[in-house]
Amino acid sequence: MTTNQEKPNILILDDDPVYRRLSASILKEKFNVFTAEKPSEGFKLMKTQSFSFLILDYILPEMDGIKVLEKVKKEYPETEVVLISNSGNMDTVIEALRKGASDYFKKPFTPADIWMSIERTIKLSGLKTELNQQKRANTILKQDIHKEIGSIIGQSKEIREVIDQINMVAQTPDTSVLIIGESGTGKELVARAIHDKSPRSNEVFGAANMSAIPDSLFESEFFGHVKGSFTDAYADKAGWFETANKGTLFLDEIGEMSMGLQVKLLRVLEDRKTIKVGTQKSVPFDIRIVSATNKNLDILTDGTSFRLDLFHRLGTFVVHLPPLRERKTDIPILANHFLQMMNQKMGRDIKRIHPDVINLFMKYPFPGNIREMRNIMERAVIICRGDELKPEHFMLHTPKSNAIQSEIFDLEELEKRTIIRALEKTNYNKAEASKLLNIQWNALYRRTIKYGIDMPLD
Structure with missing residues (x-):
């Protein structure tokens, strides 16, 4: 293989040919990409090439990803390892991080998942490459990340108010924001x-x-640790407060934090200092905290499941993001935006969207909001064989009993019923139900306990 000396080398070790090719196609523009389907093939390549990164699947033939990770960190400590797996077992993730993995993400993944993981890993390791000439590692991949993640699209009154709020709060030095x-x-x-x-x-x-x-991983993830500070701590690890120092730290799904985690987060936000695991030295940080939740404001402030003092610490400036059904005038704009995006992504040249499709969209409640629109547009572009998207290219599932249009207004009751429907639809498969609900499996588990939802015995 002929390599470009200006690009760093990256090795993808994954026995799934689909994900191996997908990862390679995403990364080939910025890296010299090598692939292997078995650990023995990967180690053979590592003997002849120097790799800056290893994208490592957990489930492999010959040996599992943890054993590969241990061998790599002992024999090739300069190689940064990112673990990728379809396993929902957080114990595996914790073990991988403690044994030297720089980051992780789960299958199925998007291009944005890979780029953001690479971005975090570059910063964590202090690795400077010729990927770009920008000042910091975060800036190196900014254009790529923006291309994959997208931007705020719309002209409705509701979204213009959000944009105005963004512009106002962005100019403050460190005001915390709750979305x-x-x-x-x-x-x-x-x-x-x-x-x-x-x-x-x-x-x-x-x-x-x-x-x-x-809770047990909070200090390591946010404060970092030094080599040898605990069993299997093979290398120094920077925590989030060190990684994002002088920048912005986004805390998603804060409403799902346990009370123990809330106490830990509150303490560090009050002190504005961290102590890396394995040291005694406190280090100050300068970070803007932006957090987000899908919880209703009344739930966050009733003092039962979320600490009021933490809410006031995080919610100095609150931005309410409207659901798509409340900004229907943006639907045609978003639909055409996603059509252009999918055309470019898939090499298609679909010219237009039939007016009947827009009429269909305007009547549809979009319970999954913009993410759902993107997904159904992507599916439509895949199956369309002409130059126009028509109603037959779309599958819109409107529940017989739509919670949005229901006469029930108790948010917790609506959430409980939605969880029960998802569990019933997936035959009480918690992993599949959590995907359907777009939440983490452990967040689903906590909600089943909270609402007293009975699970059938295995």
């Missing part, structure tokens, strides 16, 4: 827009899903 909105409305886009329009835009934008972080 409230349903799943799929684009809360991370708003957080990144605040960062990009602020004086911190050339620094790191970090994103952490709080529902996926166990």
